Amino acid sequence: MYTAQGTIEKSHLLAQHQPLVRRIALQMLAKLPASVELDDLIQAGMIGLLDASSRFEEGKGAQFETFVSQRIRGAMLDELRASDWGSRGLRQSARAVEKAIHKLEHVLGRPPTEGEIAKEMKMELHDYQSLLQDVQGCQLLYVEDFAKGEAENPFIDMHAQAASHDRGASNDPLAQLLESGFRHQLIDAISTLPERDQLLLNLYYEEELNLREIGAILEVSQSRVCQLHSQAISRLRARLKDELKED
Structure with a gap:
C-alpha cells in the first residue's frame, strides 16, 4: 500500500512484518538460556520494527526486509545486554x-x-x-x-x-x-x-x-x-x- 506521495504506508509495513519479529525472536531464543522470555524479545523487536519504519528511506538501495531484520535483531540484542541476561x-x-x-x-x-x-x-x-x-x-x-x-x-x-x-x-x-x-x-x-x-x-x-x-x-x-x-x-x-x- 502506498500514500498519495507514492511512499510505502508505515502502518501497512508494521502489520506485514509483525510475524518477522516473532520469527527472529524464536530463532534467537533457541540459542539463549531458559531465563530469557519470548515476550520480552518480541516487545524489544517491535520497538526495533517501529524504529526501522521511521528511519527507512526508499531509493537508498537497501530492501526494507533486510533493513528491518537488522533493526529488529539489534533491538533484541540491546534488550539482552541491558537486562544482563547472563549473570x-x-x-x-x-x-x-x-x-x-x-x-x-x-x-x-x-x-x-x-x-x-x-x-x-x-x-x-x-x-x-x-x-x-x-x-x-x-x-x-x-x-x-x-x-x-x-x-x-x-x-x-x-x-x-x-x-x-x-x-x-x-x-x-x-x-x-x-x-x-x-x-x-x-x-x-x-x-x-x-x-x-x-x-x-x-x-x-x-x-x-x-x-x-x-x-x-x-x-x-x-x-x-x-x-x-x-x-x-x-x-x-x-x-x-x-x-x-x-x-
Whole structure:
C-alpha cells in the first residue's frame, strides 16, 4: 500500500512484518538460556520494527526486509545486554571453560576430551556437564564480546579496532570483521574442531535445526545437545583467540 506521495504506508509495513519479529525472536531464543522470555524479545523487536519504519528511506538501495531484520535483531540484542541476561558468575564460568580448553590444547596438542577438561577444572564429569548446560548462550560472540567493563578487552571490539585502521574500513564493527578476513579465520577454526562439533554447529547455525532435531541426528538427548553446543563454542573461542594473536 502506498500514500498519495507514492511512499510505502508505515502502518501497512508494521502489520506485514509483525510475524518477522516473532520469527527472529524464536530463532534467537533457541540459542539463549531458559531465563530469557519470548515476550520480552518480541516487545524489544517491535520497538526495533517501529524504529526501522521511521528511519527507512526508499531509493537508498537497501530492501526494507533486510533493513528491518537488522533493526529488529539489534533491538533484541540491546534488550539482552541491558537486562544482563547472563549473570557475571555465568560469564566467568563460561570463560573458565574456555581457558581450560585453551590450556589443554597447548599442552596436549589436540582438542581435549570432556573428562580432561573436567579434571583441569577440578570438577567431577557430571558437574562439568551440568555447568555446560548452565552457560548455554553465555558465550555467543555477538552478545558476550561487546560487554564493557570486563577485565579482558572485548573479543570482537579488539579485532574490529585493529581492522578499522585499514584504509577505507567501515565504521560497522561486524563489517570490519568481514573486511579483515575474520570470516576466513572462523572457517579455519571450525575446521580444527572435532568432527561431531563441526556437525553440531552446521546443524545449529546453517541448517537452523532445533535441539530435538539435532539430538535425533546425533542420537543424544536435547540436554546433551545443549552441553555439546556450549563446549563447541568454548573450543571455537579458544582457537579463535590464538588465530587473532597470530595476526
